[in-house]
Amino acid sequence: MCALDSIIAVVGKEVIRLIAGLIGVLIVVVVNALILTWVERKVSGHMQKRIGPKEVGPYGLIQPIADGLKLLGKELLTPANVDKPLYYLAPVVVFIPVLVSFIVIPFDGFLQVKDINVGILVILAFSSLSVLSILIAGWGSNNKYSLIGATRSVAQNIAYEIPLLLSLLPVVFMANSFSLRDIVEAQREGWFVWRWQFFAFLIYFIAATAETNRTPFDLPEAESELVAGFHTEYSGMRFALFFLAEYTNIFIASAIATTFFLGGYLGPVLPGIVWFFIKTYFLVFVIMWFRWTFPRVRFDQLLNFSWKILIPVAFANLILTGGILKL
């Protein structure tokens, strides 16, 4: 006990908390991705009149772990003509921002690694970094499909980050704070999705689907056109990192939607963390539902939709909300 006290005294309570939090986040990220791959396979299976994984463990629950072990055990192939530093860097770069975003998400009233007073800005800033890693992967792979996928990704992310931000700002106005916990607490009287911000929620959800490269907006990895897009040349654990990041991004996008519009951890009877996960996983399910129902949009349709519809509507909503609050 004495040793622990002295360590705390040297490095400070805050740092210990951060380190413990990061380890916790890492565990959550991995476990969450494992659960989501299982859920996705079950959801797609049942939507397609199949049953999905069932052999490994009860209801195939151990399947993701078996897959993960397989990917870990695979040889890391490096194609001959890749730009080596960039090629190795990309899977790491894709994973870091994902971890940082978790720090500010309030899972429950007390369960949050750190409540920063500009929390949402931290998340948006770091999630913008993921497009950098896709660009690095696409360029470093020295593959034409990867390159096309990467350029698509850049255009798509730039186009959809604007409505994403614009749809979150009205909520910030209403809660009068950038801190995620304050925003949740401001919803004690009612969720923002029912308090004038339904359109903002819709815009956010569409933009987030595009931001996470999911069907119908999965153009960077459109397999019928670009084979596998930016990660065509990646295999084994490097591919797994992209995969992990993709599922974690879906989770973060849904978690932010929950926090901003659906009252976060607030809810009757059940503990807050349960409510948080129920709401988040429901949104994740809806995103999966999209994927297994819709065909893919075309590149120009995607950009037109963002610049000509989503951004003007989001702007109008922002101005309206600001005006009403001022009055």
Place this chain on the structure above:
Amino acid sequence: MVKEISEKIKESISTVEPVEIPYEQRGYHLAIEATKANIVDVVSFFDKAGLYLEDMCCVDYIDYLEIVYLFNNHNKVCRIKVTLKVDPEKPSAPTISHIYKIARWYEREIHEFFGVLFEGHNFMTYLFLHDQIDFYPLRKKQVPVPEEDKRLLNSFNPEEQEDGFFLNLGPQHPSTHGVLRVVVKMNGEYMLSAEPVLGYLHRMHEKMAENRTYQQFYPNAARMDYLGALNFNLGYVTTVEKLCGIEVPERAQYIRTITAELNRISSHLLWFGAFVADLGGLTPFLYTFDDRENILDILEAVAGSRLTYSYFRFGGLFNDVDDDFVLNVKKFIDRLRSRFSMYERLVTGNVIFINRVKNIGVMDKNYPLKYGCSGPVIRSIGIPFDIRKHEPYAVYDRIDFDVATGTNGDNMDRYLVRIKEMEISLNIIEKALKDLPSGPVKAEKIPKKLKPPKGDIYHTVESPRGELGIYIVSDESDVPYRMRWRVPSYSNLMTFPELAEGSLIADAIATLGSYDLVIPEIDR
């Protein structure tokens, strides 16, 4: 129509002598012998008369090579065979690729198989073969490939010749449905040009045919188009039956119609799933496979195989069907009819889907004449050209059915035409089942060694992808002297470079999917 053309051509070109041929025996109405001097005039005459180039092939008669041009009309059957004799020592002929664009590929094919050089053709590279061949494969005597030909054949290297962003779509690519390779020159997301490269699944079925008896060739037909195997099987047996004058029993004819239509539906179902998968929607693929599985089960019970059927025999069938077959087919008809409304809600009415296919890949009205495309591709433009109506085989002349047509010739129309065609096929099956007579399913006294009389024949059937034509030359022995397959996807694919030019890569993929290509059929 035949008389009219015969007189007109005599008027305009004095050097030709059209001969009328009994259509029932030979499959064409008129034969014209052309010379090197007037072949271009003859071909341009047919072009102006509104006929399309149905097929073009070459036959080696040892003393001379004969190039055969077949012309036909989209409105009423009027098939004309034009032949051109070529010296076998140094074979050459004038090109007609500036008149009919499809001849561009036919001439390349004849060049690599026979060594005939087409003067004026600007792209005499390989179509199917690899660049190390020593002898022309379809010549009856071994003729070595000269050095200058080898140089010519090996000259397709677009990336070395010019600067630009080249993308090889295929031969391993999720959307080329097999092993098609398309060399695409790109500018960002836009395609500047596209050149299909064939031959990755080339097995030289035409050469194989010259080395085995007529009966031994049954399974080869099924391996060309593995999705419409029964239709290819049907095309082959009806051609040989027509050549030998074999009468087929009534019951066998009806069962042939029913099973061939079932096969057409299964092919269209697979295309439906694959087309939507090309657009990014993966779920309908599994749904259509679920339906298709029923057809495979039904056909497996009667034909013994699930994909590459050889169910039909000369003079009838391999096996009679039983009551279970009739019952299962009726059950399947009800099932598929109830599924169409679900497909409508899931796919046809989807806004994203409509935006992706409507007004994309629009074909001009002159495409059928220029390229000789057929099947749902030509019907989507609004031309009701269907071999089942035009030159009825089996019992199609006794069954009343519609021909589905579109108006625009875009991807949406090609999609709707195929959906409609499935419903029409169901109607045909239903009517044929109602009239199904009893009796034998095999003609009697079919010799073990089939030796058709001397002569040639051209016969067509409607495969799920379009017009399948078979040209057989018999020399009275038990092996065909020459067997030529005119396959539908070949001429359909030929339209792709023109449609893809200037389009987005995503649209070009959708257009490629809308053709319903089966590459082993093109490569043969």
